[in-house]
Structure formats: structure tokens, C-alpha cells
Amino acid sequence: MSNTNHPIMDEALLDRLKEILLKDDRQELAEIKKILESRQHLSEKVSPIIEEHLSLLKENFSTEYEETINKLIEVKLENSQEQILDTIYPALGTMIKKYVTLQLETLKESIDGTVKNTLSFTAIRRKFKSVFTGVDESDLILSNVRSANMEEIFLIERNSGILLGTASIKKTIDQDVIAGMLTAIKSFVEDAFKRESLELEMIEYGGYKILIQTFYSYYIAAAVDGTLTTLEKQNILQSMHDFASKEIPNIPKPLSNENELISSKLKDYFIKGNTIASTKY
Amino acid sequence: MTSKKIILTGSFGVGKTSLFNQFIFSKFSDKYLTTIGVKVNKKTLNIREHQVNLLVWDIAGEVSQDKVPTSYFLGASGIIYVFDLTRPLTYKGLVTDIDYLKQLLPGGVIKIVGNKKDLLNESELNEILGHVDLPVNITTSAKTGENVEQLFIDLATELI
Ligand SMILES: Nc1nc2c(ncn2[C@@H]2O[C@H](COP(=O)(O)OP(=O)(O)OP(=O)(O)O)[C@@H](O)[C@H]2O)c(=O)[nH]1
Ligand SMILES: [Mg+2]
Numbered sequence: 001m002s003n004t005n006h007p008i009m010d011e012a013l014l015d016r017l018k019e020i021l022l023k024d025d026r027q028e029l030a031e032i033k034k035i036l037e038s039r040q041h042l043s044e045k046v047s048p049i050i051e052e053h054l055s056l057l058k059e060n061f062s063t064e065y066e067e068t069i070n071k072l073i074e075v076k077l078e079n080s081q082e083q084i085l086d087t088i089y090p091a092l093g094t095m096i097k098k099y100v101t102l103q104l105e106t107l108k109e110s111i112d113g114t115v116k117n118t119l120s121f122t123a124i125r126r127k128f129k130s131v132f133t134g135v136d137e138s139d140l141i142l143s144n145v146r147s148a149n150m151e152e153i154f155l156i157e158r159n160s161g162i163l164l165g166t167a168s169i170k171k172t173i174d175q176d177v178i179a180g181m182l183t184a185i186k187s188f189v190e191d192a193f194k195r196e197s198l199e200l201e202m203i204e205y206g207g208y209k210i211l212i213q214t215f216y217s218y219y220i221a222a223a224v225d226g227t228l229t230t231l232e233k234q235n236i237l238q239s240m241h242d243f244a245s246k247e248i249p250n251i252p253k254p255l256s257n258e259n260e261l262i263s264s265k266l267k268d269y270f271i272k273g274n275t276i277a278s279t280k281y
Numbered sequence: 282m283t284s285k286k287i288i289l290t291g292s293f294g295v296g297k298t299s300l301f302n303q304f305i306f307s308k309f310s311d312k313y314l315t316t317i318g319v320k321v322n323k324k325t326l327n328i329r330e331h332q333v334n335l336l337v338w339d340i341a342g343e344v345s346q347d348k349v350p351t352s353y354f355l356g357a358s359g360i361i362y363v364f365d366l367t368r369p370l371t372y373k374g375l376v377t378d379i380d381y382l383k384q385l386l387p388g389g390v391i392k393i394v395g396n397k398k399d400l401l402n403e404s405e406l407n408e409i410l411g412h413v414d415l416p417v418n419i420t421t422s423a424k425t426g427e428n429v430e431q432l433f434i435d436l437a438t439e440l441i
Pocket of ligand 2: 297298299314315316339340341342
């Protein structure tokens with residue numbers, strides 16, 4: 001504001017006037033300034049207020065509020081999907097990893113469950129393994145003393161995940177759930193990485209490997225316990241191809257679920273003959 | 282014994298996992314743990330002289346069905362489309378979603394399910410059902426278990 005038209009005032013008088021008029025305010029102002037300047041002071045004054053409000057909010061966070069917030073979240077989600085995707089994508093990789101690990105853990109547990117009660121060298125080795133699960137060194141140490149073992153072989157309908165046939169060293173539980181879960185993991189991973197032409201070929205968990213060969217309407221999965229050399233891995237994959245080209249054509253179509261013929265052929269081919277043992281190094 | 286693949290789908294938080302857990306394990310939890318990826322489990326039902334092995338896929342919810350990986354639906358015999366009776370947004374896109382699913386799975390059986398009926402009284406329920414654009418096959422409560430087994434029995438009966 002311009003003061004050219006104001007009568008000229010005595011500066012000192014003006015100051016004096018200000019002081020009288022604003023005295024109380026100034027004192028308060030100085031106090032506030034002091035508080036603001038020291039964090040300690042500030043938090044002492046503010047914390048109880050915040051705390052009080054928080055506990056008030058906690059007590060009174062009724063379903064009414066919840067509903068409003070839910071609605072808000074839904075609208076927000078609808079309107080900003082792009083943004084959300086951008087935020088979520090970087091975390092997705094980790095989530096997939098976590099998910100796959102988790103599912104495999106379950107899978108492994110059900111496979112493990114069948115040998116739990118057998119006091120054999122394998123069982124003891126498994127015990128050791130479960131104790132050391134997650135520790136890389138122990139895996140390394142153990143991998144030197146154990147050879148690979150074909151535990152279980154599955155023939156699974158590719159799309160539905162329905163089990164067509166299976167054979168294993170010992171009878172395991174819920175093979176059709178394992179088949180479904182494997183298929184779900186396969187779909188999930190293949191979809192997550194948007195590689196339509198690529199098929200998931202191997203899943204590794206701890207000492208377990210699940211080798212997968214996908215054919216047109218079905219896939220074959222082998223659960224192998226132990227360390228596989230590249231040669232052994234290739235042998236198994238080759239056997240799967242042989243099975244698909246030599247055995248499957250002789251089985252009446254359409255392939256029905258839990259087909260006895262498929263199961264017995266799988267047993268002859270993969271379990272009795274033990275593909276891995278015959279090529280042991 | 283015949284095996285059938287069933288998919289539980291719908292928006293997030295509508296109670297797919299809760300229906301799955303109630304059906305398979307007879308359990309319910311108030312906690313909401315959103316599903317990542319897929320979870321598969323099975324239950325065998327006896328329908329008259331038939332034994333049907335239902336392999337149920339519980340998948341992550343999506344706001345619209347075209348966001349769900351199509352590979353999940355491949356080879357499925359039935360789809361259970363779940364919405365939340367208390368959240369209109371979860372059935373807003375019903376017609377579009379069902380059209381999409383029908384075209385994805387021609388000949389498949391689709392059940393439209395309104396869940397969380399325990400949160401409503403009868404007149405509220407009827408009013409809401411009047412606002413849903415397609416006939417609802419069954420209303421359920423994963424919490425109390427009401428109609429949960431019935432839903433799967435109805436579906437299995439149509440599949441054999
Ligand atoms: N009162 C009530 N609550 C339910 C019912 N079904 C599910 N809920 C609750 O709703 C929330 C979400 O349930 P979920 O089963 O996890 O939902 P979902 O559809 O699997 O969700 P996503 O996996 O994220 O797609 C949980 O807190 C459940 O406890 C029901 O029938 N009644
Ligand atoms: Mg869920």
C-alpha cells in the first residue's frame with residue numbers, strides 16, 4: 001500500500017503505538033515461535049492431541065465409515081487402474097516368486113508326506129533336507145552325496161489340469177490336486193510373463209525339480225528328488241518324448257481321467273526302468 | 282469316476298476364497314487375504330449313483346472378466362461367477378462379464394451367485410436381487426455356510 005497521501009507520522013510514535021496495541025499478541029507470537037523452533041517442544045504439545053484424536057478415531061471407526069471408505073476405494077480403483085498397475089508391476093515379480101515358492105512348498109509337503117513314516121535312508125536324508133531348507137550351503141553339501149531319484153510321474157490334460165495318469169515310487173495322496181496345482185502354476189507363470197510360445201519347462205524347489213514337457217493336449221511332469229546333471233535332465237526329457245510318440249498313440253482316445261492303462265505304462269516307462277538310475281554318474 | 286474343472290471367478294473381495302474354503306474344509310475366516318494367482322483343491326460329491334470329482338480353481342478377483350488370464354478357463358466344465366450382494370459395483374458389469382464368459386466357454390455351465398447374504402434381511406435381499414440385471418442362480422453365505430454345498434451340488438448335477 002502506498003502511503004504518499006497519509007499525513008506524515010512520527011516514526012517513534014508509531015512504534016510506541018504498535019507496541020501498546022500488539023503487546024499481548026507479540027508475547028504469544030514469541031512463544032509460538034519458540035515452540036516451533038524446538039522440535040522437542042512442538043512434539044510435546046502436539047503429540048497428546050494427535051494421540052487423543054487417534055484413539056477417538058479408533059473407537060469410533062464404525063461400519064458407517066468403513067462403507068464410505070470402501071466406496072471411495074472402489075471408485076478410486078475403477079478410475080485409476082493404469083496408475084495402480086504402474087505401482088503394482090514392479091512388485092509383481094516378487095509376488096510371483098513368493099506365490100510359486102509357496103505353492104511348491106505345499107506340493108513338496110504332500111510329496112514328502114508319503115515317505116515321512118518310512119525309516120529309510122531316503123527318509124533320513126529328507127529330514128536333513130527339511131531342516132536345512134533354504135540354506136544354500138547345505139543344499140550344496142547334500143547334493144554331493146545324493147543322486148537323483150524319479151519320485152513321481154504325471155500325465156496331465158494340458159488345459160483342464162485333470163490328471164490322466166500317474167505313477168510313483170510310493171502311493172501319494174491327492175495326485176489330482178497336485179496335477180491341478182501344477183497346471184495352475186504353469187498357466188500363471190506363462191501368463192505372467194506373456195510368453196505364449198514359451199512353455200514352463202522346469203520348476204525348482206529346494207532339492208526338488210519338476211521337469212515338464214508340454215505336448216498338444218497334455219503334458220508330462222516328472223518330480224525328481226536330488227541333483228540332476230544336464231545329461232540326466234536330457235535323458236528324462238527324451239523319455240518323455242519317446243513316451244508321447246510311442247506309447248500314447250496306442251492308448252484309446254479320448255484319454256479319460258485317471259486312466260489305468262496310462263498309469264501302468266508310465267510306471268513301466270519311468271519308475272520301474274528308472275531312467276535316472278540307469279544313467280547315474 | 283469323472284473329474285470336472287470348476288472356476289470360481291468374479292470381482293475381488295466377493296468371497297470366492299471363502300466359498301472355496303467353506304466347501305472344501307467347512308471353514309470360514311473374517312480375515313481378507315486377497316488371492317494371488319490360483320489355488321486348486323478338490324472335493325468328491327456323490328450325485329445319485331455318480332461320483333464326481335470337482336477340481337475347484339479359486340482365482341484372483343478382477344474388476345472385469347476380460348482381465349482374467351484366459352488360460353485359467355481352458356478345459357473348465359463350469360464357472361461360478363460370484364458377486365457381493367452388498368457391493369453394487371461387483372454386479373454392475375454382470376451382463377458384459379457373463380457374455381464374455383459364455384463366448385470363452387461355449388457349452389460350459391455358468392452359475393451366477395450372490396454371496397454374503399448373511400449381511401442382509403429378506404426384504405433387503407429381495408430389493409437387491411431386483412437390481413441385478415440377470416437372474417441369480419443362488420444366494421449364499423460363505424460365513425454361515427448357507428447354500429454353499431447346494432451350489433456345488435446343483436452345478437455337479439448339471440455336469441453329469
Ligand atoms: N459376512 C460375510 N463375509 C464374507 C462372506 N464371504 C466372504 N466374506 C468376507 O469378505 C472378505 C473377502 O473374502 P474372500 O473370500 O477373501 O474374497 P475373494 O473373492 O476370494 O477375494 P480375492 O481373492 O481378492 O479376489 C473376507 O473378509 C471374508 O471374510 C460371507 O458370506 N459373509
Ligand atoms: Mg480369493
